[in-house]
Amino acid sequence: MSLRYEVKRIYRDLLYLGREYPLGYDYFRPRCHRAFMNQADETDPEKIRKGVQQAEYVKKEIEALYRLKKYRALKQSYG
Amino acid sequence: MTSLRILVPIKRVIDYAVKPRVNATKTAVTTSGVKMSMNPFDELSVEESVRLRERNSDAVQDILAFSAGPAKAADTLRTAMAMGADRALLVELDEERPEESDLEPLAVAKLLREVVRQEGCNMIICGKQSIDDDSGQTGQMLAGLLGWGQATQAAKVEVQGCEVVVTKEVDGGEEVVRVKLPAVVTTDLRLNEPRYVTLPNIMKAKKKPMVKKTLADFNVEFRKRLETVEVVEPPPRQGGGKVDSVDGLISRLKELGAI
Numbered sequence: 001m002s003l004r005y006e007v008k009r010i011y012r013d014l015l016y017l018g019r020e021y022p023l024g025y026d027y028f029r030p031r032c033h034r035a036f037m038n039q040a041d042e043t044d045p046e047k048i049r050k051g052v053q054q055a056e057y058v059k060k061e062i063e064a065l066y067r068l069k070k071y072r073a074l075k076q077s078y079g
Numbered sequence: 080m081t082s083l084r085i086l087v088p089i090k091r092v093i094d095y096a097v098k099p100r101v102n103a104t105k106t107a108v109t110t111s112g113v114k115m116s117m118n119p120f121d122e123l124s125v126e127e128s129v130r131l132r133e134r135n136s137d138a139v140q141d142i143l144a145f146s147a148g149p150a151k152a153a154d155t156l157r158t159a160m161a162m163g164a165d166r167a168l169l170v171e172l173d174e175e176r177p178e179e180s181d182l183e184p185l186a187v188a189k190l191l192r193e194v195v196r197q198e199g200c201n202m203i204i205c206g207k208q209s210i211d212d213d214s215g216q217t218g219q220m221l222a223g224l225l226g227w228g229q230a231t232q233a234a235k236v237e238v239q240g241c242e243v244v245v246t247k248e249v250d251g252g253e254e255v256v257r258v259k260l261p262a263v264v265t266t267d268l269r270l271n272e273p274r275y276v277t278l279p280n281i282m283k284a285k286k287k288p289m290v291k292k293t294l295a296d297f298n299v300e301f302r303k304r305l306e307t308v309e310v311v312e313p314p315p316r317q318g319g320g321k322v323d324s325v326d327g328l329i330s331r332l333k334e335l336g337a338i
Binding site for chain 2: 012013016017063066067069070073074077078079
């Protein structure tokens with residue numbers, strides 16, 4: 001049961017991050033949704049845990065993307 | 080070690096990713112319907128004060144986020160609290176009244192001086208400039224008004240006893256400044272990497288205290304000293320031209336008076 005909430009939590013976190021996605025939320029949400037739905041039938045706890053780990057990794061990557069984007073924009077304007 | 084009471088002034092500005100447009104009357108840039116967010120340099124200062132606490136949890140007693148702006152600046156302050164500030168103070172400005180809209184750096188510095196006196200802060204970490212007005216004056220003026228030391232454009236901040244050691248990036252190397260507390264520190268771009276605010280932290284920040292005041296609560300004179308003559312967009316960049324031969328290049332250079 002707790003695994004179910006794990007997945008929901010990371011999905012919510014990703015959607016929240018997606019609101020500022022450079023290509024727009026409309027680009028991000030369907031893709032994120034599809035990625036989760038593709039594995040919705042998964043029942044093996046080990047594999048679900050792996051999937052959550054992968055989602056955590058994607059979350060970190062997106063955060064890094066935003067940070068770098070902001071840093072570069074500011075660096076260009078302010079050195 | 081002196082216990083630190085840190086004040087972090089924050090400005091709500093047009094988001095860094097938005098291209099600002101000049102309004103029809105050429106008096107300012109359009110802000111209605113434009114995405115607003117926290118000034119990136121202020122994000123750096125919130126992050127730095129939170130990191131000071133994480134490095135030494137006993138040293139930092141209080142982190143107060145401050146903003147003067149429209150009612151929506153409350154959201155910006157919530158973000159600051161979600162990043163780790165303890166409480167917030169918002170001075171709500173009535174955008175309809177000309178003397179209250181768009182405070183000048185000197186007015187902000189005077190306002191901050193009053194806040195420092197009321198709240199008993201002994202360290203101020205503020206952004207070196209805002210990305211909308213780009214004045215870069217508030218921190219320096221505030222230090223002058225308070226008679227405190229200042230260390231501007233910090234690339235590294237260390238608190239050692241009752242002193243702050245600040246490293247700044249200068250042309251061809253680093254400059255190290257040592258200031259006694261109380262002090263004003265302004266942040267530069269490479270000071271740290273501000274954390275991304277998570278959803279649960281935003282929810283938690285809603286429980287943190289936020290005090291709202293108005294300019295009338297402060298005994299400060301807010302007369303406008305600056306007059307905006309005109310706001311114009313920068314001229315569009317003119318593309319370069321191509322020459323097809325060396326002779327063409329020479330004749331073109333002669334034409335321009337370069338040789």
